[in-house]
Amino acid sequence: MINNNHSNKIDEIDEIDKIEKIDEIDENNNKKDNLIENIDKNNKNSYNFSNINITDNDYQNIDIVEEGNVKIAFPCFDKVSSSAPVFYNPKMELNRDLSILALQTFQKEIDREINICDLFGGSGIRGIRYKKEINSVGAIGINDISSNAMNWGKYNAQENNVKVDFFQKEANIFLRENRGLFDVIDIDPFGTPSFFLDSACYTIKKDGMLCVTATDTSALCGTYKEPCIRKYNALPYKSEYCHETGIRILAGFVALTLAKYKKYMEIKFAHSSEHYMRMYLKINKGSAATDNSIKENIGHITHCPKCLYRNTVKGLSSAIDITCPICGYKMKIAGPLWIGSIENKEFINKMLIELDNKQLNTKDEILKLLTTIYEESESPITFYDIHKISKNIKTNAPKQDKVFEAIKDKGYTATKTHFNLLGIKTDVDIESLKEIVIDIIKNES
Ligand SMILES: C[S@@+](CC[C@H](N)C(=O)[O-])C[C@H]1O[C@@H](n2cnc3c(N)ncnc32)[C@H](O)[C@@H]1O
Ligand SMILES: [Zn+2]
Numbered sequence: 001m002i003n004n005n006h007s008n009k010i011d012e013i014d015e016i017d018k019i020e021k022i023d024e025i026d027e028n029n030n031k032k033d034n035l036i037e038n039i040d041k042n043n044k045n046s047y048n049f050s051n052i053n054i055t056d057n058d059y060q061n062i063d064i065v066e067e068g069n070v071k072i073a074f075p076c077f078d079k080v081s082s083s084a085p086v087f088y089n090p091k092m093e094l095n096r097d098l099s100i101l102a103l104q105t106f107q108k109e110i111d112r113e114i115n116i117c118d119l120f121g122g123s124g125i126r127g128i129r130y131k132k133e134i135n136s137v138g139a140i141g142i143n144d145i146s147s148n149a150m151n152w153g154k155y156n157a158q159e160n161n162v163k164v165d166f167f168q169k170e171a172n173i174f175l176r177e178n179r180g181l182f183d184v185i186d187i188d189p190f191g192t193p194s195f196f197l198d199s200a201c202y203t204i205k206k207d208g209m210l211c212v213t214a215t216d217t218s219a220l221c222g223t224y225k226e227p228c229i230r231k232y233n234a235l236p237y238k239s240e241y242c243h244e245t246g247i248r249i250l251a252g253f254v255a256l257t258l259a260k261y262k263k264y265m266e267i268k269f270a271h272s273s274e275h276y277m278r279m280y281l282k283i284n285k286g287s288a289a290t291d292n293s294i295k296e297n298i299g300h301i302t303h304c305p306k307c308l309y310r311n312t313v314k315g316l317s318s319a320i321d322i323t324c325p326i327c328g329y330k331m332k333i334a335g336p337l338w339i340g341s342i343e344n345k346e347f348i349n350k351m352l353i354e355l356d357n358k359q360l361n362t363k364d365e366i367l368k369l370l371t372t373i374y375e376e377s378e379s380p381i382t383f384y385d386i387h388k389i390s391k392n393i394k395t396n397a398p399k400q401d402k403v404f405e406a407i408k409d410k411g412y413t414a415t416k417t418h419f420n421l422l423g424i425k426t427d428v429d430i431e432s433l434k435e436i437v438i439d440i441i442k443n444e445s
Contacts, residue, residue, distance in 0.1 A: 068133050070160045074123045082190045086152045087122040097360040101351040102280045104134045106209050113138040114183040124153030131162045140164040143174045175199035186211040194231040201258045206285040215276045220246030237334035240385040243272040243419045251338035264293035268347040300335030309430045343377035372418040379425035383417045398440040406436045
């Protein structure tokens, strides 16, 4: 006898396959034609350079900055904020410089010309720099919803002698209309990227790269719990390693969003700097590999606020024991989040090599940051803060170097972390670490 449930399931699978086939045909059709022709077809109101709309009056009151190989102009403003006529944040120069290195490294790894979408263009600085400073870049589409941004972006592209295309669309609409056209989608919004991730995950190509910035660190780090639940569907926890937890929550959310489209990711490079978090994700496709990636990389972190013990639990919905195995206290939970690797040592090494080839104002800062991240790239999840441990066991804090030395003498690993200057990433358990701290203090007195 034919099992009806079974045949319904097959129908359902057929239906999903049909939709995906149509999607794939769309993607391939887009690939065949010229990229810019395609973008133009999809975006009737794309701009060309003949209609820059900046008046003499506008030129009276402008700032000009030099970053990398470009000079960028925009109307003066008092304070960096979303209400500036055109957004430019000097603190993001490091972010843009690192993007140049990461995208050049990615381009060399895939060894072909790359088309890039700068989804939130602002003054145009990012897209213009990508075209000017990265080798083997094909088309660049710079999008922004603001007409002021359009005008200054076009002006800046022209002044820097760079051929890029401008689009004035709501970001989600731009992405949905241009599926499969870009090898790189760069998401650098005000605050959270959450509202744009579904469209980006739908649109990004297999073998592409998604670059994501988040500046809503107070949500991701757990200062405000509810916004994190609303935007990232995850529980944050404000601990000494909350910036790492925050990056992992953001990564977990992207991975689960990609999974809807049978896509999965490898994190090539991620960092938390100043007021933001940023990650570079290599995207791949396939249902079995996606299922496996979710199984392996999504989980939770449990943390005991009383004795500072922490643990990682694999799985989206595994049973989580919240009784601390050391002191019996009720532990806190953060997640679901990404428990897999957040750094790729080889990729970071290539970025370091690329640093010699580029003219970047933040070179020294980058060298320091990338070297630290290179060293911590294969360390365990979370880290300890010696001051926090010393307070917990009511002793003075020993010098950090001595703690590193003592941990290594006992045969464990210990590295610094870019997340926190006072942090130690190590495979030593919390009780042994407390003993190490006590011994050092005893020997000092
Ligand atoms: C943080 S700024 C971008 C900064 C730029 N990437 C840089 O590196 O200087 C965010 C930009 O997004 C634009 N924007 C805000 N909401 C948008 C939306 N829904 N769709 C498209 N653009 C949007 C704003 O006009 C603003 O220029
Ligand atoms: Zn405990």
